[in-house]
Amino acid sequence: MVEKHEWGAVAMIESGERSVLGHGISAKPGSARRRPDIYRIYGARRPVIWLVNFLAVLFGVYILIPLYWILLGSMKTNNNVVNSFGFFPALPFFLFENLSRLFTYDNGEFGRWLLNTLFYSLSAGVGGTIFASFAGFAFAKYRFTGRRAIMGLVLAVVAVPATALTIPLYLLYTDLRLTNNPLGIILPGLGTAFGAFLMFVYVRGSVPDSVLDAARVDGASESRVFWRVALPMTLPGAVTVLLFTIVGTWNNYFLPLLIFTKTSLFPLTLGLAGWNSSTSSGYGTHILYALIVTGGLVTMLPTIVLFLALQKYWRQGLTLGSTVG
Amino acid sequence: MLYSIYLSLFATPLIGPRKFVGLQNFINAFSDQSFWSGVERVALFGIIQVPLMLLIALFFAIVFDLELVRRGAGILRLIYFLPYAIPGVISALMWGYLYEPRYSPFDTILTQLGLGNVNFVGGNIVLASIGNIVTWEYVGYNMIILYVVLRSSPRELIDAAVVDGAKLWDIVRYVKIPMARIGLFLTAILSIIGTLQLFTEPEILSSFSTAVNTSYTPNIYIYTVAFTNNNLNYAAALSVLVGVITVVATAVFLGLNRLRQRRAGIS
Numbered sequence: 001m002v003e004k005h006e007w008g009a010v011a012m013i014e015s016g017e018r019s020v021l022g023h024g025i026s027a028k029p030g031s032a033r034r035r036p037d038i039y040r041i042y043g044a045r046r047p048v049i050w051l052v053n054f055l056a057v058l059f060g061v062y063i064l065i066p067l068y069w070i071l072l073g074s075m076k077t078n079n080n081v082v083n084s085f086g087f088f089p090a091l092p093f094f095l096f097e098n099l100s101r102l103f104t105y106d107n108g109e110f111g112r113w114l115l116n117t118l119f120y121s122l123s124a125g126v127g128g129t130i131f132a133s134f135a136g137f138a139f140a141k142y143r144f145t146g147r148r149a150i151m152g153l154v155l156a157v158v159a160v161p162a163t164a165l166t167i168p169l170y171l172l173y174t175d176l177r178l179t180n181n182p183l184g185i186i187l188p189g190l191g192t193a194f195g196a197f198l199m200f201v202y203v204r205g206s207v208p209d210s211v212l213d214a215a216r217v218d219g220a221s222e223s224r225v226f227w228r229v230a231l232p233m234t235l236p237g238a239v240t241v242l243l244f245t246i247v248g249t250w251n252n253y254f255l256p257l258l259i260f261t262k263t264s265l266f267p268l269t270l271g272l273a274g275w276n277s278s279t280s281s282g283y284g285t286h287i288l289y290a291l292i293v294t295g296g297l298v299t300m301l302p303t304i305v306l307f308l309a310l311q312k313y314w315r316q317g318l319t320l321g322s323t324v325g
Numbered sequence: 326m327l328y329s330i331y332l333s334l335f336a337t338p339l340i341g342p343r344k345f346v347g348l349q350n351f352i353n354a355f356s357d358q359s360f361w362s363g364v365e366r367v368a369l370f371g372i373i374q375v376p377l378m379l380l381i382a383l384f385f386a387i388v389f390d391l392e393l394v395r396r397g398a399g400i401l402r403l404i405y406f407l408p409y410a411i412p413g414v415i416s417a418l419m420w421g422y423l424y425e426p427r428y429s430p431f432d433t434i435l436t437q438l439g440l441g442n443v444n445f446v447g448g449n450i451v452l453a454s455i456g457n458i459v460t461w462e463y464v465g466y467n468m469i470i471l472y473v474v475l476r477s478s479p480r481e482l483i484d485a486a487v488v489d490g491a492k493l494w495d496i497v498r499y500v501k502i503p504m505a506r507i508g509l510f511l512t513a514i515l516s517i518i519g520t521l522q523l524f525t526e527p528e529i530l531s532s533f534s535t536a537v538n539t540s541y542t543p544n545i546y547i548y549t550v551a552f553t554n555n556n557l558n559y560a561a562a563l564s565v566l567v568g569v570i571t572v573v574a575t576a577v578f579l580g581l582n583r584l585r586q587r588r589a590g591i592s
Contacts, residue, residue, distance in 0.1 A: 044493045049393055056385065056394050060404045063461065066419035067407070069430070073422075082428045167547055167564040171557060251412035253525050258548070269414040273529060276418055280532040296418055300411045307410040308403070315469075 073293035074098055081289040098294040105288075110295055112264060113271040117250055117299075120182060120267055124189025125246035132192055132241050136199025137230055141212065151200075154193045170258040184259040185267070189249050195241035202237030203230060239313040247303050268299040350562035359540035360563060364570065366452065367542050371520035371574075374456040378464050379512060386471035386508075387501045391493075402472070405465030413462065417529035420458045421446075425533045446534030458526045463519075467512045474508035475501060510582065514575055521571050524548070543567050 072088070073081050075095040084090035103111050138144075139151055169188060178184040207230050215229045231238065253269040260266055266274070272295050279288045307314065354360060385405065389398055408416060424445035426432050435443060445454045482500050491499070524544040531537035539553070540546040543563070551560035
């Protein structure tokens with residue numbers, strides 16, 4: 001059963017790869033390909049198409065509702081966040097006030113969390129991408145004993161989403177004394193099975209053996225062959241692994257919740273959740289509605305910007321990203 | 326995971342070293358009502374939320390693949406995907422504020438319309454509310470996966486169907502849905518696993534709702550056992566059990582899938 005599932009994944013990756021290289025989603029609007037005339041070809045009726053378009057826009061509105069709410073909320077005073085009507089703006093305009101309070105509240109702990117989050121995600125992202133590239137390159141281009149067995153293991157791990165391993169990981173950390181240690185959150189990002197697999201597919205698909213051999217004949221060392229020849233050719237794959245590892249670490253909540261008890265080590269997600277529970281339980285000396293809302297906005301902006309900026313890379317990688325969960 | 330299995334076979338008393346207890350932790354787990362009520366809850370959640378979310382995702386994947394949306398399709402796809410980039414904590418917080426009766430703008434609208442109050446975080450509705458958050462977060466992500474699968478399947482099949490006089494619904498029914506099968510299969514398995522691991526959304530909502538208790542989902546209960554009760558060995562046993570349940574659920578899904586395929590093959 002499991003084998004079949006893995007073959008399914010492989011088949012999907014093969015097809016995804018084809019779309020990367022061939023036609024597919026990267027077709028720019030207004031490109032040469034003509035759009036089908038849906039009315040003539042499919043015999044679609046106009047009311048049906050109108051309904052479909054209406055539903056698509058309506059669903060877009062549904063997705064945007066919370067984002068619209070948080071954008072307005074970040075411009076409101078504490079009192080207005082909860083007392084004014086959520087879908088209308090309210091005066092006074094408090095965005096800048098909120099932002100400056102956000103970074104000064106409680107000796108600037110939010111800034112501290114922001115730096116922590118940046119540090120954790122960048123370390124995990126950069127390290128994870130390098131390791132994944134090494135592994136992918138080795139699987140694709142070297143023949144060594146146990147290669148198939150290790151590949152199988154990597155594939156099996158790809159199928160297990162990170163959350164399923166969080167508690168076992170925590171239990172392991174308690175004995176290794178890695179709780180309250182930044183390594184605890186960086187290490188899992190370094191061993192990204194999905195990344196290794198994605199890089200394997202990319203190296204196999206886009207780095208021909210002949211190019212590597214030519215470089216070797218010219219006297220390049222193996223490490224030079226890897227860094228200077230292979231890696232640039234697999235850049236889209238590497239960027240996708242980097243993006244998903246950074247975002248995965250940035251957005252993680254469960255693992256840091258388990259391993260960090262010192263607030264000075266918190267990432268943003270954990271810090272904001274803490275503010276929220278102390279505000280809503282009413283025990284906190286400060287009621288922080290406006291700061292939670294503004295902090296939430298600041299926390300989600302970087303990952304949204306990253307996804308928008310790197311669109312053309314992750315769109316290709318997403319078929320494979322499906323296995324990250 | 327292996328380490329959890331190892332830990333689960335021990336017990337750590339308040340005083341003294343860890344001692345081997347065999348399967349005692351598992352025997353305790355089998356009669357632990359708090360644990361099983363959580364399992365039942367996520368099972369109910371999964372049976373309703375996963376098919377609903379995948380159906381919506383499939384609908385839009387086909388709509389975009391057949392280019393039925395003439396304007397702004399690219400932007401709409403990006404908007405649908407956006408929630409995936411947002412941390413689960415922030416998503417749950419936003420929806421929490423939109424749900425909580427004291428702040429909820431939905432509540433205000435309903436009251437103004439004279440439709441009375443709906444407590445989105447009340448005892449019976451909160452599970453559906455969590456379902457809405459999870460759907461909001463992942464529907465676009467699943468849609469993009471299905472869309473990519475459809476896009477990378479051969480277009481000639483559509484042309485051939487059109488030549489044979491197939492209409493829109495025939496193409497959807499006999500060309501697109503079968504093509505999306507491999508994608509649906511994968512997204513379904515990932516969603517099942519994700520459902521059994523449900524943690525962040527209910528955990529955040531527990532500060533908005535009294536209905537979300539400390540054993541609401543299996544993972545929340547394990548968290549409680551590990552931190553409030555300080556019983557790491559029992560927590561390890563429970564996490565092994567969740568792993569086993571996940572494997573069983575996936576196997577059942579695969580079995581049903583195969584059964585259905587076989588039946589389709591005979592007829």
